[in-house]
Amino acid sequence: MDWINAIVQGTLLGGLYALFAAGLSLIFGVMRLVNIAHGDLIVLAAYLGLSVSTVLGIHPLVALALVVPIMAALGYGLQRGILNRTLGDDLLPPLLVTFGLSVILQNGLLEIYSADPQKLQAGAIETASLQLGSLALGYLPLLMFACSVAIIAGLQWMFYRTALGRAFRATSDRQDVAQLMGLNRAHVFGLAMALALAVTAVAGVFLGIRTSFDPSIGGGRLIFGFEAVIIGGLGNIWGTLAGGVVLGISQSIGAEINPGWQVLAGHVVFLAIIALRPRGLFPRMD
Amino acid sequence: MKYLNPSRRHFMTGTAAMLAAPAILRATRAYAQTPVLRVGHVSPRTGPLAGFAEADDYVLQAISERFAGGIQNNGKTWAVEIISKDSQSNPNRAAEVAADLILRDEVDIIVAASTPDTVNPVSDQAEINEVPCVTTDCPWQPYFFGRGGNPAQGFTNTYHFFWGLEDVIGAFLDMWGQTGVAKIAGGLFPNDADGNAWGDAENGLPKPLAAAGYSLTDPGRYQPLSDDFSNQIAAFKAAGCEIVTGNMIPPDFATFWAQAAQQGFTPKIVTIGKALLFPSVIESLGERGNGLSSEVWWSPNHPFASSLTGASSRELAEGYTAATGRPWTQPIGFKHALFEVVADVIARAQDLEDSGAIVEAIAATSLATIVGPVDWSVGPVKNVTKTPLVAGQWQREGDKFDLKIVANTAQPSIPLTGTMQLL
Numbered sequence: 001m002d003w004i005n006a007i008v009q010g011t012l013l014g015g016l017y018a019l020f021a022a023g024l025s026l027i028f029g030v031m032r033l034v035n036i037a038h039g040d041l042i043v044l045a046a047y048l049g050l051s052v053s054t055v056l057g058i059h060p061l062v063a064l065a066l067v068v069p070i071m072a073a074l075g076y077g078l079q080r081g082i083l084n085r086t087l088g089d090d091l092l093p094p095l096l097v098t099f100g101l102s103v104i105l106q107n108g109l110l111e112i113y114s115a116d117p118q119k120l121q122a123g124a125i126e127t128a129s130l131q132l133g134s135l136a137l138g139y140l141p142l143l144m145f146a147c148s149v150a151i152i153a154g155l156q157w158m159f160y161r162t163a164l165g166r167a168f169r170a171t172s173d174r175q176d177v178a179q180l181m182g183l184n185r186a187h188v189f190g191l192a193m194a195l196a197l198a199v200t201a202v203a204g205v206f207l208g209i210r211t212s213f214d215p216s217i218g219g220g221r222l223i224f225g226f227e228a229v230i231i232g233g234l235g236n237i238w239g240t241l242a243g244g245v246v247l248g249i250s251q252s253i254g255a256e257i258n259p260g261w262q263v264l265a266g267h268v269v270f271l272a273i274i275a276l277r278p279r280g281l282f283p284r285m286d
Numbered sequence: 287m288k289y290l291n292p293s294r295r296h297f298m299t300g301t302a303a304m305l306a307a308p309a310i311l312r313a314t315r316a317y318a319q320t321p322v323l324r325v326g327h328v329s330p331r332t333g334p335l336a337g338f339a340e341a342d343d344y345v346l347q348a349i350s351e352r353f354a355g356g357i358q359n360n361g362k363t364w365a366v367e368i369i370s371k372d373s374q375s376n377p378n379r380a381a382e383v384a385a386d387l388i389l390r391d392e393v394d395i396i397v398a399a400s401t402p403d404t405v406n407p408v409s410d411q412a413e414i415n416e417v418p419c420v421t422t423d424c425p426w427q428p429y430f431f432g433r434g435g436n437p438a439q440g441f442t443n444t445y446h447f448f449w450g451l452e453d454v455i456g457a458f459l460d461m462w463g464q465t466g467v468a469k470i471a472g473g474l475f476p477n478d479a480d481g482n483a484w485g486d487a488e489n490g491l492p493k494p495l496a497a498a499g500y501s502l503t504d505p506g507r508y509q510p511l512s513d514d515f516s517n518q519i520a521a522f523k524a525a526g527c528e529i530v531t532g533n534m535i536p537p538d539f540a541t542f543w544a545q546a547a548q549q550g551f552t553p554k555i556v557t558i559g560k561a562l563l564f565p566s567v568i569e570s571l572g573e574r575g576n577g578l579s580s581e582v583w584w585s586p587n588h589p590f591a592s593s594l595t596g597a598s599s600r601e602l603a604e605g606y607t608a609a610t611g612r613p614w615t616q617p618i619g620f621k622h623a624l625f626e627v628v629a630d631v632i633a634r635a636q637d638l639e640d641s642g643a644i645v646e647a648i649a650a651t652s653l654a655t656i657v658g659p660v661d662w663s664v665g666p667v668k669n670v671t672k673t674p675l676v677a678g679q680w681q682r683e684g685d686k687f688d689l690k691i692v693a694n695t696a697q698p699s700i701p702l703t704g705t706m707q708l709l
């Protein structure tokens with residue numbers, strides 16, 4: 001029973017990791033940009049959720065209606081204003097710029113919100129749970145998992161069924177040819193980042209409801225996002241969900257054996273997958 | 287291009303000035319009217335530990351005003367300059383700024399506070415460089431044993447005042463004992479300096495808890511910033527734990543506490559070190575913050591007063607609330623006391639030019655501070671002295687939470703302000 005519980009809770013945790021990772025996976029897929037500031041952008045979204053829900057006195061999940069467009073606009077501006085200038089044949093400049101962005105975000109948040117731990121108050125949903133035999137499934141983790149599946153399904157649909165998705169794929173395949181066909185590369189990249197940060201907004205608000213956060217915790221969340229992307233295989237959005245779930249279950253099973261092995265077990269499984277399948281479980285991209 | 291080809295004359299004047307500079311600079315201090323004593327201060331102003339240092343500005347401002355007229359030593363007035371540096375909550379950075387203070391700013395005394403991550407690296411730098419050092423705000427076991435201290439020898443230049451794990455265990459047992467709950471406890475200890483010390487089988491919680499008749503379920507050390515505690519919760523449920531204790535950081539506690547509710551685990555007492563110290567953390571937990579308990583190192587109700595300003599504990603705490611609009615926190619008293627000790631040492635030292643004499647003065651301290659008596663002639667080991675510790679519970683009062691002192695058997699001089707209530 002303990003093992004079933006560990007696997008079920010691990011799967012639900014995987015939903016959270018997939019949410020952390022979806023934005024990363026999207027922007028890496030479209031423009032080969034490794035965003036070191038992703039974890040801090042998640043924390044930024046959590047703080048935006050906090051400000052919106054306290055100022056307007058609304059439920060944090062309702063606040064998403066504002067946080068998502070704000071983050072998307074921020075993403076578009078960030079990409080067109082800063083990150084587009086760093087993209088080129090060299091991977092290093094965007095890496096360094098996003099690293100700097102991460103430092104600026106952390107210290108900016110510290111300056112505005114102080115180091116106090118904050119939490120989004122979501123009321124009864126935080127502690128309510130569904131009893132299935134001896135298993136207790138929290139509504140919040142279930143909702144997070146459902147959101148994560150829905151978002152990934154939505155991204156997948158957008159990628160393969162819409163004109164925007166076609167533009168993303170075309171630009172990702174050959175930037176110069178896409179440009180010749182009348183796609184404005186800078187604009188397409190801006191839209192990709194906007195979409196990525198919209199997903200990040202959801203991840204941030206869920207993180208804020210689930211646990212308390214302060215300006216410095218972003219970096220710790222980044223590594224799980226990266227691992228989920230790599231386990232799932234680069235460029236495959238469903239793979240990212242699978243990667244998140246694999247990571248969540250391995251951590252949970254590791255913790256069942258010994259709590260000290262929780263994070264370690266995730267890293268070990270990640271390394272094992274890299275060793276056996278260097279391109280991840282379901283790669284779509286060379 | 288001009289600068290790349292200096293003329294011979296430029297080169298000579300520049301070199302001469304550089305060679306002469308140290309001689310001239312050294313002379314200035316000897317001829318100064320009022321000699322200056324520099325105090326280096328390292329504290330985590332930013333980063334995850336910043337809550338410990340949030341009162342720094344308030345405390346340092348009051349101290350600087352007090353020091354403005356200088357301090358009398360052997361009939362001579364010394365100006366005191368405090369140089370404060372940020373450890374960014376990072377032990378490597380703490381060591382770096384401590385070395386900077388010692389080697390570049392040439393401080394005469396170095397002080398530090400707030401958790402082993404700040405106190406230990408600063409003390410180690412001071413010990414190596416033979417600079418007198420006073421620290422606080424970190425239980426003495428992680429300070430002493432964490433630095434490889436040998437109780438027979440101790441350290442030469444570094445001194446520490448705070449309480450120890452034996453005090454925290456005593457205060458917790460005192461608090462739990464009066465409620466009559468089943469003696470079945472669950473332990474949550476992270477894999478960090480504090481968690482390993484608290485959970486240590488020999489020197490930590492397990493042994494005294496067993497001696498007092500408690501069974502402790504300790505699933506093992508978890509990594510800080512864990513996202514999932516369902517396995518620990520399952521283990522506690524299986525063992526029928528009514529008490530949860532340990533030492534956690536606030537985000538981990540929030541994750542644990544929400545998951546405990548989701549999975550139907552309802553302990554009667556939750557006493558956690560570190561995570562539940564600050565009112566801001568309790569506020570962030572909302573309704574579920576009510577009734578959590580923690581150790582109390584200092585509170586406005588402590589019957590002590592400052593040896594520097596004469597202010598009582600209540601006046602110091604209320605002054606902070608008035609100045610910043612924020613609720614009082616426990617480190618305020620200790621940060622103030624740290625500078626009380628410094629002022630006392632500066633006044634008493636035989637020869638302020640000699641670091642050995644300053645160390646002797648520190649060792650001979652016997653001072654009634656705002657956090658209780660500081661006297662290194664009494665202590666569990668050399669270089670360490672202990673301040674009183676009690677236990678308290680956060681109870682809702684109107685729309686705010688107040689930390690009520692509910693257990694004081696070991697320190698009857700600190701009055702009780704409430705009675706323990708079960709969750």
